[in-house]
Amino acid sequence: MDKISVEGxxxxxxxxxxxxxxxIGTEYSVDVEVWGEVQAAIDSDELxxxxxxxxxxxxxxxxxxxxxxxxxxxxxxxxGDIFKEMPLVxxxxxxxxxxxxxxxGDVKRVSIELKRKRKHYLPx
Numbered sequence: 001m002d003k004i005s006v007e008g009x010x011x012x013x014x015x016x017x018x019x020x021x022x023x024i025g026t027e028y029s030v031d032v033e034v035w036g037e038v039q040a041a042i043d044s045d046e047l048x049x050x051x052x053x054x055x056x057x058x059x060x061x062x063x064x065x066x067x068x069x070x071x072x073x074x075x076x077x078x079x080g081d082i083f084k085e086m087p088l089v090x091x092x093x094x095x096x097x098x099x100x101x102x103x104x105g106d107v108k109r110v111s112i113e114l115k116r117k118r119k120h121y122l123p124x
Contacts, residue, residue, distance in 0.1 A: 001035040001090060006056045013064045015071055018102060022067055027099040029109070030060050034082065035091040051088050059085060071096050071112050079114060083121045091117050 009032070014025040034051045041050035059081045068074050075096040082092050097111040 002038040003033055003035050004038075004051045004053060004056075005031070005033045006053045006060075007031045009057060009060050011061060011064045014067045015064075015069070015074055015098070016102070017069045021102065026101070028064060028071075029097045029099060030064070030078075031095040032056050032060065032078070032082070033093040034086070034089045036088040037090075038088075049088075051086055055086055056082060071098055071110075072114075075112050075114050079116050080121050083116075083118050089118065091115070 009030040011028045011030065012025055013028050014022050015028075016022065016026075034056065036051050038050050041047075043049075060078055063074055063078045063081060066074075066077075068077075075094045078096070079092050079094055082089055093113070093115045095111055095113045097109040099109050101107055101110045103110075
């Protein structure tokens with residue numbers, strides 16, 4: 001399988017369990033990797049035959065705009081939307097990082113990393 005990566009998507013969002021996080025927000029960084037076959041795109045030179053990184057960026061931005069308490073929830077929903085909107089994606093990985101989290105201490109980031117196959121999101 002072939003892989004496409006979109007790294008360092010920077011966003012400002014309002015996720016977190018604390019009320020203050022929902023009011024003031026913070027910066028986030030998101031990395032997404034998707035796997036699938038791109039030989040048809042190589043042969044045709046057509047965007048419709050590949051896993052479009054513009055779609056990945058849009059999905060991330062749209063999901064990050066909806067407030068949740070847990071970054072785990074947001075990351076899972078981003079992967080679900082990627083599989084829904086991008087039929088060529090067979091496997092995906094996301095690393096979602098909250099930069100400078102409001103915890104006691106000098107912490108650069110906290111992150112969740114999820115890896116999923118398409119079948120994980122199929123209706124049961």
